[in-house]
Amino acid sequence: MELFSFLFGKDGKEVELLFHGAARQVTGSMHYLRVGERWIALDCGLYQGHRREAEEANRRFPIPPKELTAVVLSHAHIDHSGNLPYLVKQGFSGPIYCTPATRDLSAVMLQDAAHIQEEDAAYWNKKHPGDPIEPYYTQEDALAALSYFVTVPYDRTFPVVPRTSCQFHDAGHILGSASLSLTVDRNNGLSPLRIGFTGDLGRRGLPILRDPAPLPECDYLISESTYGNRRHDNPNDMKTKLAEVVTRTVARGGRVVIPAFSVGRTQTLVYYLRQIFEEKLAPQVDVFVDSPLAVSATEVFKMHPEIFDREAQSLRQSYGGSLFECAHCNYITDVSSSKALNDRKEPCVVISASGMCEAGRILHHLKNAAPDPRNTIVIVGFMAVHTLGRRIVDREPELRIFGKMYPLEAEVKTLNGFSSHADAGELDEYLFPLAKSVKHLFLVHGETGQYEPLAARCREAGFAQVTYPERGDRFSLE
Numbered sequence: 001m002e003l004f005s006f007l008f009g010k011d012g013k014e015v016e017l018l019f020h021g022a023a024r025q026v027t028g029s030m031h032y033l034r035v036g037e038r039w040i041a042l043d044c045g046l047y048q049g050h051r052r053e054a055e056e057a058n059r060r061f062p063i064p065p066k067e068l069t070a071v072v073l074s075h076a077h078i079d080h081s082g083n084l085p086y087l088v089k090q091g092f093s094g095p096i097y098c099t100p101a102t103r104d105l106s107a108v109m110l111q112d113a114a115h116i117q118e119e120d121a122a123y124w125n126k127k128h129p130g131d132p133i134e135p136y137y138t139q140e141d142a143l144a145a146l147s148y149f150v151t152v153p154y155d156r157t158f159p160v161v162p163r164t165s166c167q168f169h170d171a172g173h174i175l176g177s178a179s180l181s182l183t184v185d186r187n188n189g190l191s192p193l194r195i196g197f198t199g200d201l202g203r204r205g206l207p208i209l210r211d212p213a214p215l216p217e218c219d220y221l222i223s224e225s226t227y228g229n230r231r232h233d234n235p236n237d238m239k240t241k242l243a244e245v246v247t248r249t250v251a252r253g254g255r256v257v258i259p260a261f262s263v264g265r266t267q268t269l270v271y272y273l274r275q276i277f278e279e280k281l282a283p284q285v286d287v288f289v290d291s292p293l294a295v296s297a298t299e300v301f302k303m304h305p306e307i308f309d310r311e312a313q314s315l316r317q318s319y320g321g322s323l324f325e326c327a328h329c330n331y332i333t334d335v336s337s338s339k340a341l342n343d344r345k346e347p348c349v350v351i352s353a354s355g356m357c358e359a360g361r362i363l364h365h366l367k368n369a370a371p372d373p374r375n376t377i378v379i380v381g382f383m384a385v386h387t388l389g390r391r392i393v394d395r396e397p398e399l400r401i402f403g404k405m406y407p408l409e410a411e412v413k414t415l416n417g418f419s420s421h422a423d424a425g426e427l428d429e430y431l432f433p434l435a436k437s438v439k440h441l442f443l444v445h446g447e448t449g450q451y452e453p454l455a456a457r458c459r460e461a462g463f464a465q466v467t468y469p470e471r472g473d474r475f476s477l478e
C-alpha cells in the first residue's frame with residue numbers, strides 16, 4: 001500500500017481508529033485516532049513482557065512518529081506513558097496533553113523508567129556480550145520528552161488538532177488520571193462525532209482520589225476491561241483490616257513488611273496508617289517508607305491537594321496540611337539507612353518496592369522478615385505468576401531470595417480491597433448508561449477471560465456493537 005493511502009485513507013477526509021497496544025492484553029496502551037490527515041495517539045505506553053516481544057512492540061510504531069500531530073495521555077502509569085521518550089527520540093515533536101498531576105508524576109516516573117532500563121541493559125550486556133541490548137531511552141531522553149507536555153485541568157475543553165477538541169474527566173484511578181471525551185466537527189451539516197476513551201478506570205471509595213466522573217454520551221467508546229470478570233473487596237474495609245494486622249503483629253513484637261508500588265499504593269498506605277494512629281485503632285509504631293521513587297511521588301501528591309476527594313481535603317485541614325507525614329513516619333532514600341532497618345529490634349511497619357517483589361529494596365526486607373513467625377507480610381497488590389510476590393501469596397514453605405533459600409514462617413495477610421481498577425460490577429455501572437448513545441464499543445486493556453464476559457454483559461445491556469480489536473485493526477467512524 002502506498003504510504004499516503006496507508007496514512008490518510010483514500011481521500012484523507014474520514015475519521016478512523018487504529019488499535020496498536022493493549023489490544024487483547026493489558027500492557028503498552030496506545031491507540032490512534034485519525035481526523036482527516038492528522039493522527040492523534042491516545043496514550044503511548046511501554047510494553048512490558050518478554051524481551052523480544054517488548055522490543056518489537058516498543059520500537060515499531062505503525063504511524064511514523066514524525067507524522068503524528070499530538071498525543072493525549074490518560075495517566076502516568078508506565079504502561080500508558082512509558083514509551084513517550086522513545087516516541088520523541090524517534091522524531092515526534094508535537095504536544096502531549098495531560099492533566100497537571102499526570103505531568104508531575106510523569107516527570108518522576110519516566111526518569112525512573114529510564115534509570116531501570118539503563119541498569120537492565122548494563123546487566124544484560126555484561127552477561128551476554130555477544131547479544132547486546134540498548135535501553136529504549138536514557139534519563140536525558142526522558143527529560144527531553146517532558147518539555148512537550150502541555151497540561152489542561154479536568155473539565156476544560158481544549159483543541160487537539162483542527163476540528164477536534166477534547167476534555168479530561170477524573171477517572172479516579174491514580175492521581176491525575178483521566179478519561180477522555182473527544183469531539184470531531186464534521187462538514188456538510190453532519191452532527192459532530194463524539195469519541196470516548198476510559199483510560200484506566202478507578203473505583204468509588206478509593207482513598208485520597210475522587211470517584212470516577214461519568215463520561216458524557218458518545219458515539220464510539222474505547223473502554224478498558226482489566227477486571228471485566230472479577231470482583232474486588234470493598235476499599236472502605238481496608239483501614240480496619242490494616243489496623244488489625246498492625247495490632248496483632250505489634251503484640252507479637254514483630255514487624256509488618258508491605259511490598260507496594262511506589263506511586264499510589266504507598267501513599268494510600270501512609271494515608272491509612274496516619275489515620276489508624278490518630279484514631280488509636282492500633283498502637284503507634286514507626287513507619288518506614290523505603291523507596292526513593294515513593295519519596296518523589298509523595299512530593300507530587302503533596303503538590304496537588306486540589307484534586308483530592310472531600311475526605312482527604314478535610315483530613316488535610318485537621319492534620320495541619322500534611323496527610324503523608326507524621327512524627328512516626330520516616331522516608332528513606334539512602335542505602336545505608338535502608339540497611340540499618342534490618343538491625344532494628346522494635347516493632348515497625350516497612351513499606352518498600354517493588355510491588356511484585358521482583359527487584360529492589362523489598363528483597364532485603366523480605367529475606368530478613370520471612371523466617372520470623374512474629375512478623376507479617378501484607379500483600380496489597382496483584383502478584384503475577386512466577387513472581388516472588390505470588391510465591392508468598394501461595395505460602396510456599398521456602399522462598400528463594402538472592403539465590404539462597406529462606407523459610408517462610410511469617411504470617412502472610414492478603415488485603416484485596418486496594419485495587420485501583422474498577423471491577424466487573426463497577427465497569428457495568430459506568431458503561432451501561434452509555435449503551436443508548438454508543439454505536440460501537442471497543443474493549444481494550446484486558447485478557448480473554450476478562451473482556452469476553454464483559455462484552456457479553458454489554459451486549460445484553462443494549463450496546464449495538466461490541467468488539468475486542470487486535471493490534472493493527474482499523475475502523476472507520478461515520
Ligand SMILES: [Zn+2]
Pocket residue numbers: 075077080173200
Ligand atoms: Zn493505570
